[in-house]
Amino acid sequence: MLIQFTNNGIYCRQADVYIDPWKPVNKAIITHAHSDHARTGNKYYLAHKNSESILRYRLGNIVLQTLNYYETININGVTISLHPAGHVIGSAQVRLEYKGEIWVVSGDYKVKNDGYTIPFEPVKCQHFITESTFGLPIYNFPQAEEVNLQLNNWVEENAARGLNSVIIGYALGKAQRILTGLKTDQPVLLHSTIYNTNEALGFDNSRYIKFTPEFKKETLNPGIVVATGSVVGSPWLRRFDPYKLAFCSGWMQLRGARRRRNADKGFVMSDHADWNGLNEAVLATSAENIYVTHGYKSVYSKWLREHYKLNAVEVETLFEGEGIENDSSENVKEEKE
Amino acid sequence: MKAFTELYSALDQTTKTNEKVNVMVNYFNHINSKDAIWAIALLTGRRPKRPIKTTDMKAWATELAGIPYWLFEDSYDVVGDLAETISLLIPLSESNVEKSLSEVMEEIILIQSKTEEEKKQWLFSFWNSFSKDELFVFNKLITGSFRVGVSQQLIFKALSKTYSIDDKVIAHKLMGAWLPQTSELRELLSDESSSFDDSKPYPFYLAYQLDVPFTDIGSIVDWQIERKYDGIRGQIIVRNNSVHIWSRGEELMTDKFIEFMPLKNILPNGTVLDGEILPFKDKKIMSFNEMQKRIGRKNVSKKTLNDIPLCMMCYDLLEYNGKDIRQLALIARRKLLEELITETNNPLLKLSPLLDCNAWENLDTLRNESKLLGCEGLMLKQKDSIYETGRRRGKWWKWKVDPYTVDAVLIYAQSGHGRRANLYTDYTFAIWDNGELVPFTKAYSGLTDKELIEVDNWIKKNTIEKFGPVRSVKAELVFEIAFEGINASSRHKSGIALRFPRILRWRKDKKKEEINTKEDLLQLLNSVL
Ligand SMILES: [Zn+2]
Ligand SMILES: [Zn+2]
Numbered sequence: 001m002l003i004q005f006t007n008n009g010i011y012c013r014q015a016d017v018y019i020d021p022w023k024p025v026n027k028a029i030i031t032h033a034h035s036d037h038a039r040t041g042n043k044y045y046l047a048h049k050n051s052e053s054i055l056r057y058r059l060g061n062i063v064l065q066t067l068n069y070y071e072t073i074n075i076n077g078v079t080i081s082l083h084p085a086g087h088v089i090g091s092a093q094v095r096l097e098y099k100g101e102i103w104v105v106s107g108d109y110k111v112k113n114d115g116y117t118i119p120f121e122p123v124k125c126q127h128f129i130t131e132s133t134f135g136l137p138i139y140n141f142p143q144a145e146e147v148n149l150q151l152n153n154w155v156e157e158n159a160a161r162g163l164n165s166v167i168i169g170y171a172l173g174k175a176q177r178i179l180t181g182l183k184t185d186q187p188v189l190l191h192s193t194i195y196n197t198n199e200a201l202g203f204d205n206s207r208y209i210k211f212t213p214e215f216k217k218e219t220l221n222p223g224i225v226v227a228t229g230s231v232v233g234s235p236w237l238r239r240f241d242p243y244k245l246a247f248c249s250g251w252m253q254l255r256g257a258r259r260r261r262n263a264d265k266g267f268v269m270s271d272h273a274d275w276n277g278l279n280e281a282v283l284a285t286s287a288e289n290i291y292v293t294h295g296y297k298s299v300y301s302k303w304l305r306e307h308y309k310l311n312a313v314e315v316e317t318l319f320e321g322e323g324i325e326n327d328s329s330e331n332v333k334e335e336k337e
Numbered sequence: 338m339k340a341f342t343e344l345y346s347a348l349d350q351t352t353k354t355n356e357k358v359n360v361m362v363n364y365f366n367h368i369n370s371k372d373a374i375w376a377i378a379l380l381t382g383r384r385p386k387r388p389i390k391t392t393d394m395k396a397w398a399t400e401l402a403g404i405p406y407w408l409f410e411d412s413y414d415v416v417g418d419l420a421e422t423i424s425l426l427i428p429l430s431e432s433n434v435e436k437s438l439s440e441v442m443e444e445i446i447l448i449q450s451k452t453e454e455e456k457k458q459w460l461f462s463f464w465n466s467f468s469k470d471e472l473f474v475f476n477k478l479i480t481g482s483f484r485v486g487v488s489q490q491l492i493f494k495a496l497s498k499t500y501s502i503d504d505k506v507i508a509h510k511l512m513g514a515w516l517p518q519t520s521e522l523r524e525l526l527s528d529e530s531s532s533f534d535d536s537k538p539y540p541f542y543l544a545y546q547l548d549v550p551f552t553d554i555g556s557i558v559d560w561q562i563e564r565k566y567d568g569i570r571g572q573i574i575v576r577n578n579s580v581h582i583w584s585r586g587e588e589l590m591t592d593k594f595i596e597f598m599p600l601k602n603i604l605p606n607g608t609v610l611d612g613e614i615l616p617f618k619d620k621k622i623m624s625f626n627e628m629q630k631r632i633g634r635k636n637v638s639k640k641t642l643n644d645i646p647l648c649m650m651c652y653d654l655l656e657y658n659g660k661d662i663r664q665l666a667l668i669a670r671r672k673l674l675e676e677l678i679t680e681t682n683n684p685l686l687k688l689s690p691l692l693d694c695n696a697w698e699n700l701d702t703l704r705n706e707s708k709l710l711g712c713e714g715l716m717l718k719q720k721d722s723i724y725e726t727g728r729r730r731g732k733w734w735k736w737k738v739d740p741y742t743v744d745a746v747l748i749y750a751q752s753g754h755g756r757r758a759n760l761y762t763d764y765t766f767a768i769w770d771n772g773e774l775v776p777f778t779k780a781y782s783g784l785t786d787k788e789l790i791e792v793d794n795w796i797k798k799n800t801i802e803k804f805g806p807v808r809s810v811k812a813e814l815v816f817e818i819a820f821e822g823i824n825a826s827s828r829h830k831s832g833i834a835l836r837f838p839r840i841l842r843w844r845k846d847k848k849k850e851e852i853n854t855k856e857d858l859l860q861l862l863n864s865v866l
Binding site: 136137138139140233253254255256259260261262264265296299302303306307 | 425
């Protein structure tokens with residue numbers, strides 16, 4: 001077998017590389033820059049070129065080689081290439097081929113086009129490693145356009161009532177989607193983590209206001225605040241009173257998740273594949289062997305075995321998946337303000 | 338159905354009481370009276386009988402969703418709510434048929450008597466014609482789990498605003514038994530007592546836990562002090578030579594509390610008593626456990642009547658000689674109550690004794706006797722207070738005793754339901770028993786959201802074994818559990834059952850070696866008995 005699941009992570013012995021290792025190793029291929037996939041301490045990094053700036057921003061001084069999508073490199077006979085995963089900017093599926101054996105490590109992915117990230121492309125293989133964050137049939141996500149419409153209606157409704165709209169989403173991926181989706185004349189204030197992430201990504205910040213301690217309430221009057229989950233329940237939010245609070249996450253499909261956070265509104269906006277998306281992606285690879293990682297892995301692998309007669313197994317990993325809010329995949333240090 | 342679904346979502350999405358009132362007023366202003374009456378019934382907790390068995394609903398939803406049954410069950414485990422699970426699993430339809438709330442409700446009542454196959458076709462026709470949100474509300478209605486996060490008082494307030502009727506009048510009008518399918522909105526809310534129903538209770542006046550210093554509530558001489566009893570709050574109504582007993586939960590309990598039937602010949606017509614119904618034997622209040630046994634029995638046998646006899650500890654008089662006297666001062670009502678109970682001279686009716694206390698400082702001593710007497714604490718009522726409706730601050734306070742507490746270690750966790758689906762929030766705790774950890778109670782809530790997430794993360798990383806939705810975890814995290822009472826129980830492995838256990842706090846400062854033992858709890862059990 002070309003790939004093994006070891007204590008350090010997903011490992012290709014022939015090329016001596018790990019994919020998204022959770023312990024420091026010599027050579028690491030990083031599917032994307034979320035912190036449960038991209039960790040510090042590796043000697044050499046390989047990632048997609050669109051991940052470069054954000055990886056450097058988050059991991060500091062690392063030795064990093066980048067590739068374009070479809071570009072191949074060869075390590076000790078193993079042909080390695082990266083393919084669009086549609087998860088967040090720079091996210092890639094890793095294809096490894098050795099003597100006719102083909103593996104695809106997909107990291108995190110979504111099949112629906114979000115109108116911002118380069119869309120997912122299926123890659124034919126024999127062995128496919130898939131996430132299962134939303135691997136239950138209760139998760140059927142609406143189209144991005146539909147959610148954007150809801151989002152825009154909501155911020156306008158709030159403004160009409162003199163209320164600020166506070167929107168919560170991950171700094172990497174979700175925040176850029178929210179900002180791209182917003183069509184509004186209202187002033188938009190960004191939490192500094194998001195502002196800085198945008199800067200690292202080269203995402204145009206020119207029409208946004210960066211939050212500083214000198215912030216005056218009148219700047220918004222009313223307006224929109226985009227922030228990360230870390231501010232929820234903190235005094236930081238109080239200065240925007242009166243406001244309405246919304247979360248953007250696939251978890252918002254469930255009423256319980258929405259209510260538990262005391263959210264006024266939940267927008268079902270996910271960077272992961274929903275139930276149909278997972279099935280579509282798995283089938284499109286034509287792979288016979290499916291390895292199911294973080295999420296509802298036992299349920300989803302059982303489904304693949306029973307329904308599609310695939311050779312599907314669950315694999316323990318230390319990927320944490322999308323948290324509901326306390327954003328485990330974004331343990332970036334907040335800059336001192 | 339669309340308008341009602343929007344009302345439901347709007348109420349669901351705000352915690353602010355003003356907004357809740359506004360969306361209700363807006364709804365009632367725009368809806369026809371037939372729908373309005375159904376909405377009032379549903380909002381005040383009057384649900385029609387469940388027309389379809391849960392097992393059938395699950396099977397049919399699984400069929401329509403095209404998934405295996407185990408996958409339905411696994412999904413249900415995660416969502417935690419049947420109505421929501423089904424609304425998420427059923428493929429959305431293109432067609433959207435609009436039916437009014439009253440049409441839907443009338444169909445729900447009619448379908449009850451139909452065959453299984455007819456029910457299935459009926460259900461599919463609805464499932465195929467609703468939007469996701471409508472599906473959810475509709476499923477809630479047919480699973481009998483429809484609940485809305487608005488207090489009765491807010492509903493009364495909204496109705497009062499909409500129809501310009503005093504909210505206290507509305508509260509009274511809507512008490513008791515009325516059927517939405519046979520009621521007229523105008524009659525239901527009108528002030529004429531032509532259609533007055535003999536069984537109609539008054540809205541209960543409820544107190545908050547005392548949370549202000551005594552210096553803020555004035556002199557103790559202005560206050561009437563009583564015990565707070567641990568039974569079932571109720572009203573005994575005698576009108577037209579019949580007896581009706583209502584619980585605080587607005588349930589008609591007359592059939593369960595049959596020993597009170599003779600009161601129809603003993604109390605004068607036009608009498609409404611407010612008090613606590615208690616199991617009482619050999620001049621002593623029995624534990625609430627006995628009360629639960631009484632309520633649990635379908636039929637009240639001679640033996641039960643003998644083993645667990647009831648009485649009412651009366652503390653207020655709301656109707657006297659057919660007149661509503663709630664506007665009289667408490668002290669005046671109390672005088673009439675005392676006269677009535679003395680005259681009646683029947684062991685079924687006891688007068689809640691007034692406690693003598695000349696200074697606030699001494700009140701705590703009285704409060705501390707509560708548990709020994711089988712009581713929950715004290716009630717403080719201002720002597721000049723009228724009988725209000727609903728829960729209010731200021732004139733009445735309850736002052737409950739501090740709960741018992743025990744330190745215990747977390748050993749099992751299960752994912753929560755509803756609001757907490759997806760998180761491990763239902764915990765089972767253990768205490769030491771001869772060097773072994775034995776599970777002894779479950780407990781819920783009491784943690785902040787932040788702590789919940791922290792514990793949830795910890796659980797996921799420290800799981801020893803999984804069985805279905807339950808995980809056993811490393812015995813490490815210690816919590817302080819508060820509870821109101823303790824009973825011996827043969828149904829529990831530990832032989833102990835706690836009453837109303839909840840997590841008081843996470844004791845990060847404690848190790849599992851330092852938690853309580855079963856011995857400690859047995860000692861407590863014996864001291865209580
Ligand atoms: Zn990710
Ligand atoms: Zn992931």
